[in-house]
Amino acid sequence: MSDRFRDLLRKIGSGPHTGENLNRTEAADAMKMMLLQEATPAQIGAFLIAHRIKRPTGEELAGMLDGCDELAPKLQPLPTPPLLLNCPYDGRSRTAPVAPLTALILATAGVPVILHGGDTMPTKEGIPLIEIWQGLGVDWTALTLEQVQSVLETTGLGFVYLSRHFPEAASLVPYRREIGKRPPLATMELMWCPYAGVATLACGYVHPPTEVLFRETFKWRGTTRFITVKGLEGSCDLPRDRTCIIGVHRVSDQSEDSDIERLLLHPSDYGFGGKEVSLESSTQLLADMQAVLEGKACELMQAAVWNGGFYLWQCGVCSDLESGLSTAKQLLIDGVADKLETLRLAVQGSSKENHAS
Known part of the structure; x- marks a missing residue:
């Protein structure tokens, strides 16, 4: 048992009248002790549920990210952020993910993407x-982080796989099932950056207070x-x-709310309004993705163009959303399937090296 961890647990778990928030250093220490299993399972479970009930602060999440950064290996800087x-x-x-298609569109356009x-x-x-x-023929699970780095450099795509590349974090996953609720780790991971250089982070959320936490945490972290x-x-x-509610931040001073550019995008204004594609099964999802990669018109194609166009615009490939949407559609028809094949071959080649050695 860690006496130091017990003190931190007592601090956040003492209830609404006597409980206190951790400072950044304390939160970093707590995170490291959990990752290194220096805290006992009872202490870790108690910390995670107490922290959820209390609700984390931006300073605490910044410290927890600091703790991860001290222990996690990272992909190394690229010429293009x-x-x-x-x-x-x-x-x-419930809904079909399009992030892999978005990543392929951006990589085809020369924007490196990390998931x-x-x-x-x-x-x-x-x-x-x-x-x-x-399911798309790209198995990241067998690659070392050095091999992921090589694939990222040659194809513009990389994936940091928790179980292989950050097993200390993967060891905390069972606690999610045991406590029955998402712990603050689930918020923290939306802000984690397993990359050592300058990058742009796209962070999703459901509840508006989470976006406030993002901004507070990022202010602490710079x-x-x-x-x-x-x-x-x-x-x-x-x-x-529905209307897309987006915040964009790219300047160096985060002290004023005006630094956040708020975008309210109405898909119907651009011809992309419609029902979300339901996630019926992984088999159906992969079949729909294959149809998109073959340039076939379908609802998932609309979702892929809508997302790809937005991120092409935000990454500076296109000057506005309209041209981004047009470029995304053309890339899906002409080049994304080739990018996926290049990625498959690169990952398979790295996997074969592992088997040979």
Whole structure:
């Protein structure tokens, strides 16, 4: 048992009258002790549920991210700053994810993209991104982080897989099932950046207070390039059945609210309004994705163009949303399938190296 951890647990778990928030250093220490299993399982479970009940502060989340940064290996800087598409690790259960298609569109246009996550995870137990990539013929699970770096450099796409590349974090996943609720880790992972250089983070959320936490945490951390999206099931996938509520931040001074550019995009104004594509099964999702990669008109194609066009615009490939949408559609017809094949070959080649050694 860790006496130090017990003191931190007592601080946040003493109730609404005598409980206190952790400072940044204390939160970093707590995170490291959980990742290194220096705290006991009873202490870790108690901390996670107490922290959820109390609700984390931006300073606490900044400290927890600091703790992760001290222990987690990271992908190394690229000549072009990448976009990180940060989505909930417990996946999707109601609507079809389009982040892999968005990533392929951007990489085809020369914008590097990094994703991260793990296997099927509580509490939602939805389809994780790693499983979608496997269905597309891209198995990131066998690659070392050095091999992911090589694939990222050659194809513009990379995936940090928790179980292989950050096993300390993966060891905390069972607690999500045991406490029965999403812990603050589920908010923290939407802001994690497993990349050592300058990057733009796209962070999805469901509830508006979460966006406030993003902004507070990033202010503590000095993160100046991020996009917040009130997305589908908390992901950074833009919806089509309602107004898209987006915050864009790219300047160095975060002291004023005016630094956030608020975008309210109405999909119907651009011809992309419609019902969201339901997630019926992984088999159907992959069949629909294959149709998109073949350039066939379908609802998922509309979702892919809508998302790809927005991020092409925000990443500076296109000067406005309209041209972004046009470019995204053309890339899906002409080049994205080739990019996926290049990615498959690169990942398969790295996997074969592992088997040979």
